[in-house]
Amino acid sequence: MPAPLISLVRWCCVVHDQSSLLYMWIVSCKLEFWGIWFVRDLRWWSSETVAVVTGGNRGIGFETVRQLADHGLTVILTSRESSTGLEAANVLKELGLSVDFHQLDVLDSLSIKKFAEWIEQTYGGIDVLVNNAGVNYNLGADNSVEHAQNVVATNYYGTKNVTQSLIPLMRPSAVGARIVNVSSRLGRLNGRRNRLEDKDLREKLANLETLSEELIDRTVSTFLQQVEEGTYTSGGWPQMFTDYSVSKLAVNAFTRLMAKMLSDRPDEGLPRRFYLRMKASFCANGMEIYMYLDCQRA
Numbered sequence: 001m002p003a004p005l006i007s008l009v010r011w012c013c014v015v016h017d018q019s020s021l022l023y024m025w026i027v028s029c030k031l032e033f034w035g036i037w038f039v040r041d042l043r044w045w046s047s048e049t050v051a052v053v054t055g056g057n058r059g060i061g062f063e064t065v066r067q068l069a070d071h072g073l074t075v076i077l078t079s080r081e082s083s084t085g086l087e088a089a090n091v092l093k094e095l096g097l098s099v100d101f102h103q104l105d106v107l108d109s110l111s112i113k114k115f116a117e118w119i120e121q122t123y124g125g126i127d128v129l130v131n132n133a134g135v136n137y138n139l140g141a142d143n144s145v146e147h148a149q150n151v152v153a154t155n156y157y158g159t160k161n162v163t164q165s166l167i168p169l170m171r172p173s174a175v176g177a178r179i180v181n182v183s184s185r186l187g188r189l190n191g192r193r194n195r196l197e198d199k200d201l202r203e204k205l206a207n208l209e210t211l212s213e214e215l216i217d218r219t220v221s222t223f224l225q226q227v228e229e230g231t232y233t234s235g236g237w238p239q240m241f242t243d244y245s246v247s248k249l250a251v252n253a254f255t256r257l258m259a260k261m262l263s264d265r266p267d268e269g270l271p272r273r274f275y276l277r278m279k280a281s282f283c284a285n286g287m288e289i290y291m292y293l294d295c296q297r298a
């Protein structure tokens with residue numbers, strides 16, 4: 001791509017930083033060649049860039065580790081089970097990728113603490129955190145809240161606790177450290193279907209002036225209490241995959257809150273967003289997933 005065009009693309013990127021129209025255009029048009037060239041030109045990472053991925057032993061987490069390492073970053077694959085994590089990391093190491101392993105159970109505060117200490121001693125800090133670990137016990141179209149506590153604890157509190165423990169270790173840099181929370185459209189606040197019925201609560205969660213950690217925690221604990229009491233079906237919660245939807249709704253709200261709270265860090269520069277193109281052989285229907293990672297600066 002000629003240099004003036006690259007400058008134009010960069011300028012458009014600045015202008016459209018909020019809407020990311022340009023990135024979406026590249027993705028949706030499947031202009032693979034240009035897309036890769038474009039991303040390469042914006043390369044802000046090196047082998048010194050350290051990324052951590054939770055739940056990296058399989059699924060989307062494993063593929064994220066593989067692609068980040070393939071792009072040249074040093075990636076810490078974490079997993080709650082040491083044996084499966086080590087095995088997964090070794091597969092990638094054998095491909096010549098720079099992948100390290102450490103145990104991390106996002107439900108276990110001691111495991112999070114030990115991991116943070118290890119990171120500090122071994123790498124001094126990190127640049128990218130991908131909160132991917134998650135659970136969903138709903139099958140097919142069936143909704144089940146049988147495991148609601150575990151779903152909310154893993155998807156929301158796990159993401160929150162890991163993030164809060166690792167933020168002090170995130171290195172400020174000219175391009176900004178990045179936190180990526182892997183969420184789901186089921187957690188949308190204002191989707192046409194499958195949303196919270198309580199308009200007032202939706203507005204409070206959407207408004208950065210009223211959004212708080214306490215409000216998010218109160219929302220999920222009210223849901224869990226209603227599950228325990230057997231009254232959740234009339235509580236106005238999302239109808240589809242209720243426990244999972246509530247957990248991801250909380251993740252989305254927490255992501256917006258963190259973006260606001262961390263916005264005064266001194267990190268500067270572009271790009272603040274990037275995407276990974278994922279050929280999803282792990283996906284049940286064999287479809288190709290374009291995973292657009294909306295990165296907040298940490």
Ligand SMILES: NC(=O)c1ccc[n+]([C@@H]2O[C@H](COP(=O)([O-])OP(=O)(O)OC[C@H]3O[C@@H](n4cnc5c(N)ncnc54)[C@H](OP(=O)(O)O)[C@@H]3O)[C@@H](O)[C@H]2O)c1
Nearest residue numbers: 055057058059060061080105106107132133134182183184
């Ligand atoms: N697949 C989809 O269609 C889809 C769509 C939207 C969003 N997502 C989200 O994408 C993320 C990954 O999904 P996936 O489809 O790749 O799921 P997956 O194949 O079931 O993998 C989930 C990963 O999370 C790990 N995990 C679960 N609990 C954990 C804990 N307490 N501590 C640490 N790791 C834990 C699992 O470890 P074990 O191997 O030990 O169980 C596994 O590595 C999740 O956040 C999910 O909600 C997925």
